[in-house]
Amino acid sequence: MAKLSKKELRKKFGQAGGPLPATRVLVKPMDHDFGVPSFSILAIDDKAGTITGANVYGGNMGKGYDPDAYRHPLPEAGSDSWKKYRKRGYEEGKVKDWDVLVQVEVKSSKPQTAKA
Numbered sequence: 001m002a003k004l005s006k007k008e009l010r011k012k013f014g015q016a017g018g019p020l021p022a023t024r025v026l027v028k029p030m031d032h033d034f035g036v037p038s039f040s041i042l043a044i045d046d047k048a049g050t051i052t053g054a055n056v057y058g059g060n061m062g063k064g065y066d067p068d069a070y071r072h073p074l075p076e077a078g079s080d081s082w083k084k085y086r087k088r089g090y091e092e093g094k095v096k097d098w099d100v101l102v103q104v105e106v107k108s109s110k111p112q113t114a115k116a
Helices: 006-016 080-087
Strands: 020-022 024-029 038-045 050-057 071-073 091-093 101-103
Touching (some): 020 038
Parallel strands (some): 020 101
Antiparallel strands (some): 024 091, 038 050, 050 071
């Protein structure tokens, strides 16, 4: 990615100031037509034990996006939360396909959480 100005960084990443950390991601297209490709994503960070929601419009999270407002503890494996995400249309995506995310490696031989 080319070097971005402060204004461009704010538009792309909001208050995060940079890509969200993720070991994996769940993705679903948005139901509304915003004139640009628009998706809801759930950035899962197994290392930190968190899940962070974000809406991405044309590759940007928007200048007002605050990841702390959408970051929650990772649900327990097999919990109803995972079923709800699937029912809402979220599917597994690839972190590398999203420049608003940065891949986090889990350096444990045991997964810290079960797969969604």
